[in-house]
Amino acid sequence: MLKIDMHTHIIPKHLPNWTERFGYGNFIDLVHRQDGKADMMQGGKFFRTIDENCWDEKVRMQEYDDFSTQVQVVCTIPVLFSYWAKAKDTLALSEFLNDHIADLVQRYPKHYIGLGTVPMQDPALAVQELERIKKIGLVGIQIGSNINDENLSEQKFFPIFEACERLGLAIMIHPWQMMGFDQMKKYWLPWLVGMPAETSRAACSLIFGGVLERLPNLRVCLSHAGGSFLPTLGRIEHGFNCRPDLVAIDNPTNPREYVGKFWVDCITHDIDLLKYILKLQGSERVCLGTDYPFPLGDLEIGKFIEESDLSLSVIEDIFCNATLAWLNIDKQLFLDELN
Amino acid sequence: MLKIDMHTHIIPKHLPNWTERFGYGNFIDLVHRQDGKADMMQGGKFFRTIDENCWDEKVRMQEYDDFSTQVQVVCTIPVLFSYWAKAKDTLALSEFLNDHIADLVQRYPKHYIGLGTVPMQDPALAVQELERIKKIGLVGIQIGSNINDENLSEQKFFPIFEACERLGLAIMIHPWQMMGFDQMKKYWLPWLVGMPAETSRAACSLIFGGVLERLPNLRVCLSHAGGSFLPTLGRIEHGFNCRPDLVAIDNPTNPREYVGKFWVDCITHDIDLLKYILKLQGSERVCLGTDYPFPLGDLEIGKFIEESDLSLSVIEDIFCNATLAWLNIDKQLFLDELN
Numbered sequence: 001m002l003k004i005d006m007h008t009h010i011i012p013k014h015l016p017n018w019t020e021r022f023g024y025g026n027f028i029d030l031v032h033r034q035d036g037k038a039d040m041m042q043g044g045k046f047f048r049t050i051d052e053n054c055w056d057e058k059v060r061m062q063e064y065d066d067f068s069t070q071v072q073v074v075c076t077i078p079v080l081f082s083y084w085a086k087a088k089d090t091l092a093l094s095e096f097l098n099d100h101i102a103d104l105v106q107r108y109p110k111h112y113i114g115l116g117t118v119p120m121q122d123p124a125l126a127v128q129e130l131e132r133i134k135k136i137g138l139v140g141i142q143i144g145s146n147i148n149d150e151n152l153s154e155q156k157f158f159p160i161f162e163a164c165e166r167l168g169l170a171i172m173i174h175p176w177q178m179m180g181f182d183q184m185k186k187y188w189l190p191w192l193v194g195m196p197a198e199t200s201r202a203a204c205s206l207i208f209g210g211v212l213e214r215l216p217n218l219r220v221c222l223s224h225a226g227g228s229f230l231p232t233l234g235r236i237e238h239g240f241n242c243r244p245d246l247v248a249i250d251n252p253t254n255p256r257e258y259v260g261k262f263w264v265d266c267i268t269h270d271i272d273l274l275k276y277i278l279k280l281q282g283s284e285r286v287c288l289g290t291d292y293p294f295p296l297g298d299l300e301i302g303k304f305i306e307e308s309d310l311s312l313s314v315i316e317d318i319f320c321n322a323t324l325a326w327l328n329i330d331k332q333l334f335l336d337e338l339n
Numbered sequence: 340m341l342k343i344d345m346h347t348h349i350i351p352k353h354l355p356n357w358t359e360r361f362g363y364g365n366f367i368d369l370v371h372r373q374d375g376k377a378d379m380m381q382g383g384k385f386f387r388t389i390d391e392n393c394w395d396e397k398v399r400m401q402e403y404d405d406f407s408t409q410v411q412v413v414c415t416i417p418v419l420f421s422y423w424a425k426a427k428d429t430l431a432l433s434e435f436l437n438d439h440i441a442d443l444v445q446r447y448p449k450h451y452i453g454l455g456t457v458p459m460q461d462p463a464l465a466v467q468e469l470e471r472i473k474k475i476g477l478v479g480i481q482i483g484s485n486i487n488d489e490n491l492s493e494q495k496f497f498p499i500f501e502a503c504e505r506l507g508l509a510i511m512i513h514p515w516q517m518m519g520f521d522q523m524k525k526y527w528l529p530w531l532v533g534m535p536a537e538t539s540r541a542a543c544s545l546i547f548g549g550v551l552e553r554l555p556n557l558r559v560c561l562s563h564a565g566g567s568f569l570p571t572l573g574r575i576e577h578g579f580n581c582r583p584d585l586v587a588i589d590n591p592t593n594p595r596e597y598v599g600k601f602w603v604d605c606i607t608h609d610i611d612l613l614k615y616i617l618k619l620q621g622s623e624r625v626c627l628g629t630d631y632p633f634p635l636g637d638l639e640i641g642k643f644i645e646e647s648d649l650s651l652s653v654i655e656d657i658f659c660n661a662t663l664a665w666l667n668i669d670k671q672l673f674l675d676e677l678n
Contacts, residue, residue: 073657130649151525161396179518179519180519180536183488183489183518184490186492186588187588188578189490192543196539196567197519197533197536199568200531200532200535200567201519201523209525228539228571232531232567232570233609233612234609235531235535235606239531243527246526246527247527268573268574269576271575272618273573273615274617296581
């Protein structure tokens with residue numbers, strides 16, 4: 001069976017020293033160590049240690065082969081979005097990252113599919129880079145759940161979504177810059193509590209702000225099975241119904257109407273929650289995703305699904321059909337490789 | 340069938356002018372209007388309009404009778420917690436609110452059960468008021484999901500939990516002062532996105548901070564079916580397993596071990612999510628709750644459960660047995676009334 005993991009992160013092995021080049025800020029830098037790992041530094045401050053599977057395309061393919069997975073959809077690591085920087089600098093950084101992924105995809109078209117990043121803080125520049133992204137062979141973009149703490153419902157971002165629909169580029173929403181970060185320092189809570197809330201914040205913003213209503217052909221996928229959005233849909237819908245004066249101010253359509261019109265990945269680490277999600281979304285709107293190569297990801301690449309009692313056709317939808325539909329890619333391209 | 344709604348809010352019809360009496364701050368005041376409603380003011384600024392069912396015990400009983408519900412567990416409205424104030428002033432305010440509820444319970448012992456509030460910001464004063472709460476006939480307290488943005492895992496709060504266990508007082512955790520509030524002004528998102536996250540924050544703090552481990556007889560109930568906690572349990576457990584250096588630093592026990600040891604209410608507005616919750620918690624740990632009389636609540640008092648295909652014994656657990664166990668109250672007290 002064709003397996004495509006649509007939620008994986010990659011970084012070039014070597015990054016320019018952006019902080020030095022631009023002369024300000026806390027851009028991400030990589031310091032490679034003797035033991036083969038690298039320390040991600042944020043303006044000189046330690047952020048996280050990463051392994052070679054974060055940048056080495058061959059190591060990655062080998063690790064995927066261990067789980068019979070042929071294709072990886074790659075995108076950058078959210079901390080590299082750099083929406084906080086001067087827009088022209090974020091553009092330069094985005095171009096660098098996008099070119100890196102485009103080159104990878106060109107060299108391994110049967111194994112890698114690419115999503116880009118754009119300077120969301122400057123919609124005009126973002127649209128300019130979207131046009132270029134399309135030309136260099138990427139099929140969509142990954143964006144943050146908020147843009148410098150502004151919500152995706154803000155009118156200023158609409159031209160970006162409009163351009164994605166026009167260009168046929170898919171969008172993956174990834175949680176980042178988590179709400180409550182400074183008040184939840186212990187126990188990794190920004191990742192365990194803040195991230196699911198961020199994805200719900202993004203989903204609610206796209207729905208209540210009317211983005212999905214105005215752009216019915218925009219193909220959006222929410223990380224981590226939609227975070228807390230789908231499990232709290234009853235509450236969200238009830239809020240919409242009981243206080244339309246607060247909730248339905250920009251879009252009169254019930255939020256439940258959009259369920260199954262966007263995509264989510266399957267990163268639940270829990271088969272019962274996945275079944276709840278499948279019942280809402282349908283199997284054609286739930287994609288195999290892992291968050292590889294990070295530890296909070298499903299690094300056995302859907303094993304909990306293979307071991308479940310879900311039918312083969314549902315599993316095949318999750319493992320490839322949903323993602324192919326989200327990205328509007330022909331299955332045949334990969335089947336040749338499989339046989 | 341006995342029906343007890345364990346999650347309802349009440350306020351005295353008349354409040355002292357705390358802001359004037361204490362000479363500072365933005366305490367809650369009530370301004371009664373010609374139309375029978377009242378405006379809740381926060382230090383002179385409009386906060387919310389409430390109806391007479393927020394304070395009138397007889398109107399409340401009548402509205403509950405419409406849904407064949409005999410008993411209401413009442414507690415204050417979180418905005419009245421006033422943890423931000425000087426502790427002695429919060430104590431005075433808490434005493435006033437607790438006395439009001441104690442009086443109500445004394446007059447209608449078959450229809451009202453009471454939970455108090457305490458000055459959480461001063462654990463010694465809080466414990467002092469807990470002792471008094473016990474004496475005046477309340478059976479537990481309601482507390483916020485955070486205390487002035489400090490988490491319930493903070494060691495300073497432990498004596499309060501310890502006193503609750505010792506006194507046999509139950510605890511209800513209610514979300515409030517929601518993370519991300521200032522960044523989510525539109526679409527009621529602090530209530531729809533922030534509140535479920537707050538409850539997960541509180542649950543994670545009680546578990547990872549070792550409170551539930553050290554106090555196995557503490558009876559805790561989480562609002563809104565646990566918010567996003569139970570639906571993201573797979574992620575939370577995976578985080579615990581993959582990064583114990585970040586998550587398991589104060590308690591080595593897997594968070595899943597606590598499922599079914601605390602209680603949650605059933606406010607999901609969605610029968611499928613409720614079934615997911617029931618599978619995890621067991622019906623003896625899922626209580627009928629509504630958030631009455633507020634619009635975001637389940638103001639048909641469990642009708643979606645009565646209309647479901649859940650078995651009568653599961654429904655009876657939800658409607659009364661779970662709450663009686665949480666509050667350690669004898670069912671017989673209410674059965675007399677029922678017959």
